Amino acid sequence: MEDLLKLPFFTDDQRSFARELDVNARQHQWPDPEKGDDAVALLEALRALGKSGVLRHAVHEPWSMLTNVLAREVLAYHSGIADLAWAMQALGAVPLLIAGSDAQRAILDRAANGECCLGFAITEPDAGSDLSRISLRAEKVGDGYVLNGEKHLVSNVGVANYFALFARTSDDKRGISCFLLDTRLPGMTFEQQRPISPHPLGRINFKDVKLPADALVGNEGDGMGVALGTLGRMRTTVAAAANGFARRALDEAIKHAKSRQMFGKTLADQPIAQGILAEAKARLDTSRLLTYRAAWEYDNGSERIPLQAGVAKWQSTENAQWIIDKALQLAGGVGALHGSVFERLYREIRPLRIYEGASEVQQLVIASEMLKETT
Secondary structure (H helix, E strand, C coil): CHHHHCCCCCCHHHHHHHHHHHHHHHHCCCCCCCCCCHHHHHHHHHHHHHHHCCCHHHHCCCCCHHHHHHHHHHHHHHCHHHHHHHHHHHHHHHHHHHHCCHHHHCCHHHHHCCCCCEEEECCECCECCCHHHCCCEEEEECCEEEEEEEEEEEECCCCCCEEEEEEECCCCCCCEEEEEEECCCCCEEEEECCCCCCCCEEEEEEEEEEECHHHEECCCCCHHHHHHHHHHHHHHHHHHHHHHHHHHHHHHHHHHHHHCEECCEEHHHCHHHHHHHHHHHHHHHHHHHHHHHHHHHHHCCCCCCHHHHHHHHHHHHHHHHHHHHHHHHHHHHHHHCCCCHHHHHHHHHHHHHCCCCCHHHHHHHHHHHHHHHCC
């Protein structure tokens, strides 16, 4: 990643951070969630990140989007499970940074050390991109709340100690509230769901789960703003993770093309392969530059960057899918074997085009912002 790291988007501290993380991540033996228990792999990756001291950038203020972008690009290049551990820790922490009390934020020191696993529970069977359809109820009873309903497609189910949870406290438009959910509370059942790229994912069923009053993050009705603020920060880092996956695929494709003999030459000598590699490089650089621009604008005072984040997330994830697909094609049959780096990346990239705003949703956001600017 050294080529674009020299650009003026970054401070010297950020460049040093990215280089050191890259060296450490390259040397570390990351757990493989394909082998054994994916929950164990997630927690091992989280503890390794905590022990190294880098997780503080994901869960503490000052929160730099550029630093988080660099972290996710580097980690995704080396390990999908390490990237997921970072992302979910940040997703669980940012709602507390936005609206949490001092007592709620007290868990963030343990989160930074990798001793406390966080998560973000917002999706429901009928509430994905349209968050206004959230139906999990948090009924006010006395000084606290009682939860009834379900969440699904929730990462870190079965391993998280706390979730930033979003539930309906009233039927009006601003009736969504955010809570800090302690997963030790009685009344919850957890059901695993199996994604195409293994990691702890599942459904949470709530039956008369009693939340104390101090579980409320911010005020009643603040949940939609907290959710959108969190996703607004994290969406650009999804683009960075896609770039990390794509960069790994391109590096592996180049390595393979240089060594693969065919028709008296290497695959790298074939014009059709050279054309694919050239386009992959152009797409990757475009994606990375869009991502760095969005992160730079956020860190330099533009707290609301829906257009820039939407363009970066849409283009980076779609370009990464293209690059990884072409890299697998260049690898041929061995690339499609289960366990090859190309096959793993092919499965890891696919969900990124959906979560935190599918590509089609990003197109709507981008167009809406453009039309606002021209009126």
